[in-house]
Amino acid sequence: MSEIDLSNYVVQVSGVSKKFKDLKALKELSFSVEKATCLGLLGPNGSGKTTMMKILYGKTLRDNPQVSQVSVFGYDPTTNELEIKYLSGIVPQEDNLDAELSVWQNLVIYSRFYGLSKKDYLPRLNYLLNFMELQPKRDSKIRELSGGMRRRLIIARALINSPRLLILDEPTTGLDPQVRHVIWEKLRLLKKEGVSILLTTHYMEEAFQICDKLIILHKGEKILEGEPNFLIEKNIEKYVLEILNLDHFEKVERKISVPRVEKTGNCYFIYSNDLEKLKQIRDKFSAGDSYLRQSNLEDLFLKITGRQLGD
Amino acid sequence: MINSNNKMIVKVPSFIFRIFSVWLRHYQVYTKTIISNGFPPFLEPLILLAGLGLGLGKFVGAIEGVDYVKFLATGIAVTSAMYTAAFECTFGTFLRLDFDNIYDGMLSASITVKDLLLGEIFFAGTKGLFFSSAVLIVLSFFGLIPSFFAFLAPLVGFLTGLMFGALSLFVTSFVTTINHFNFYFTGFLTPMFFFSGIIFPLNSLPKFAAQIAVFFPLTHSVNLIRALCLNKDNPNLFFDLTYIIIFILIFSFLAVWRLGKRIIN
Numbered sequence: 001m002s003e004i005d006l007s008n009y010v011v012q013v014s015g016v017s018k019k020f021k022d023l024k025a026l027k028e029l030s031f032s033v034e035k036a037t038c039l040g041l042l043g044p045n046g047s048g049k050t051t052m053m054k055i056l057y058g059k060t061l062r063d064n065p066q067v068s069q070v071s072v073f074g075y076d077p078t079t080n081e082l083e084i085k086y087l088s089g090i091v092p093q094e095d096n097l098d099a100e101l102s103v104w105q106n107l108v109i110y111s112r113f114y115g116l117s118k119k120d121y122l123p124r125l126n127y128l129l130n131f132m133e134l135q136p137k138r139d140s141k142i143r144e145l146s147g148g149m150r151r152r153l154i155i156a157r158a159l160i161n162s163p164r165l166l167i168l169d170e171p172t173t174g175l176d177p178q179v180r181h182v183i184w185e186k187l188r189l190l191k192k193e194g195v196s197i198l199l200t201t202h203y204m205e206e207a208f209q210i211c212d213k214l215i216i217l218h219k220g221e222k223i224l225e226g227e228p229n230f231l232i233e234k235n236i237e238k239y240v241l242e243i244l245n246l247d248h249f250e251k252v253e254r255k256i257s258v259p260r261v262e263k264t265g266n267c268y269f270i271y272s273n274d275l276e277k278l279k280q281i282r283d284k285f286s287a288g289d290s291y292l293r294q295s296n297l298e299d300l301f302l303k304i305t306g307r308q309l310g311d
Numbered sequence: 312m313i314n315s316n317n318k319m320i321v322k323v324p325s326f327i328f329r330i331f332s333v334w335l336r337h338y339q340v341y342t343k344t345i346i347s348n349g350f351p352p353f354l355e356p357l358i359l360l361a362g363l364g365l366g367l368g369k370f371v372g373a374i375e376g377v378d379y380v381k382f383l384a385t386g387i388a389v390t391s392a393m394y395t396a397a398f399e400c401t402f403g404t405f406l407r408l409d410f411d412n413i414y415d416g417m418l419s420a421s422i423t424v425k426d427l428l429l430g431e432i433f434f435a436g437t438k439g440l441f442f443s444s445a446v447l448i449v450l451s452f453f454g455l456i457p458s459f460f461a462f463l464a465p466l467v468g469f470l471t472g473l474m475f476g477a478l479s480l481f482v483t484s485f486v487t488t489i490n491h492f493n494f495y496f497t498g499f500l501t502p503m504f505f506f507s508g509i510i511f512p513l514n515s516l517p518k519f520a521a522q523i524a525v526f527f528p529l530t531h532s533v534n535l536i537r538a539l540c541l542n543k544d545n546p547n548l549f550f551d552l553t554y555i556i557i558f559i560l561i562f563s564f565l566a567v568w569r570l571g572k573r574i575i576n
Binding site: 020057058059060061081082083085086087090091092094095096097098099100101105109110112113114115158161 | 321323324328329332333335336339340343411412413415416417418419420421422423575576
């Protein structure tokens with residue numbers, strides 16, 4: 001501990017567990033977020049991502065706070081929840097905008113929670129509306145906004161107090177590709193300005209686009225950690241051939257030896273570093289029955305966490 | 312920005328300011344539709360006075376030397392405070408908690424659960440103040456308030472709002488479906504409306520019933536407001552006030568403790 005320069009780490013978590021009745025949501029989780037970087041928590045539903053996020057800002061209390069450690073800007077959420085929330089912007093999974101207020105009023109009321117005076121919040125809110133491309137919607141009711149606009153507004157709201165850390169719980173779930181790309185671009189801009197980001201996501205592409213480091217969680221445990229590219233290189237074959245026609249496959253399988261195969265109800269996935277070998281197999285199928293591509297984070301994710309539904 | 316323990320030094324808004332900012336949120340939402348929200352507190356006392364006071368009053372005449380209309384009207388000023396605070400902190404709170412995720416959003420800013428719930432109680436008090444003021448304004452318009460001290464009466468409305476705000480939050484902490492509130496409204500508030508000296512004086516009840524009525528929080532609000540509005544001598548004013556303040560403190564504590572546990576898991 002003493003060797004680490006704390007000021008370079010915005011978040012430090014070690015040995016955190018959480019139990020809900022009989023369910024162990026988190027088991028001895030440890031990680032840290034370096035300044036001005038983005039850490040992504042990946043995992044299927046129920047893997048403990050959201051629980052971990054909530055523990056950071058005191059919405060959920062961790063088990064045995066004496067033996068585990070959580071530090072955000074040097075503060076422990078069990079005792080200094082307010083300081084942490086003052087320094088962090090939080091974007092929760094569910095929409096929780098105040099539907100009774102307009103876009104502008106939502107932002108003003110939130111500025112008040114941080115104790116900002118009119119002189120301070122006016123320029124800030126106008127800047128944020130422009131930044132999130134919401135200026136034309138300034139006086140709209142929340143009900144009139146699309147899902148993408150609401151998300152952007154929630155992110156704008158989280159940015160009011162110029163946070164040094166952004167905590168984003170599935171920021172782009174359910175949004176169309178245009179909005180997702182806009183949000184990713186904004187997050188990259190914020191990172192350049194020195195904001196640290198911690199996010200959870202299901203989207204492998206999202207993790208790839210903005211995360212400097214990834215942690216894959218499964219049933220409350222960390223099972224992999226590393227840079228996105230490095231994780232793929234190290235843990236999964238380079239190429240994958242998807243077979244969509246099962247009947248035919250069994251005939252082929254008898255004739256040639258195939259590398260590692262994963263099976264689901266309707267498809268087979270054949271993994272290999274040997275592209276030629278996969279091409280050879282592919283040629284035995286008609287074009288519509290197979291698909292040869294580079295393997296990606298999603299393949300890794302499925303390999304690690306399994307293909308069956310978790311909940 | 313960073314001190315010797317590597318903590319970033321920050322100046323979080325003060326406790327009072329945080330409660331005020333929660334209050335401000337409710338105030339803004341409430342006044343957004345002030346015409347439709349401000350209409351009932353003025354109309355309801357008019358209807359009650361016309362229906363019960365003028366109609367029934369003819370048969371009743373005077374109670375304890377006071378015209379029945381005046382007797383009833385001053386009581387209505389606190390029941391309207393009671394009902395508005397109770398609605399705000401049962402149905403209102405439940406919706407903000409479970410359906411609209413409003414609390415969730417507020418708790419992502421630098422606000423604690425305690426700030427949130429105390430702000431809620433404080434706003435219930437404010438609504439109590441507004442509702443009892445509305446009743447008193449209507450009454451003085453008809454010349455039904457003889458006492459100079461009636462200008463202090465809205466404060467009783469405020470205290471009544473705080474009492475029922477805190478109590479209702481505590482009740483809400485037990486509720487898992489919105490229908491459960493029926494028990495509270497019909498099982499507790501309605502009997503209290505009839506048995507705390509608003510419609511008839513408590514000394515006309517059998518002794519045991521009158522003794523039970525002393526435990527009702529509303530009874531003490533009624534005692535205070537009658538003393539202020541009707542110039543009635545009341546040797547127990549200090550007891551009434553003490554009861555109200557202790558009630559507010561105890562139930563605020565219980566509400567923050569129970570609902571807090573439900574919001575933070």
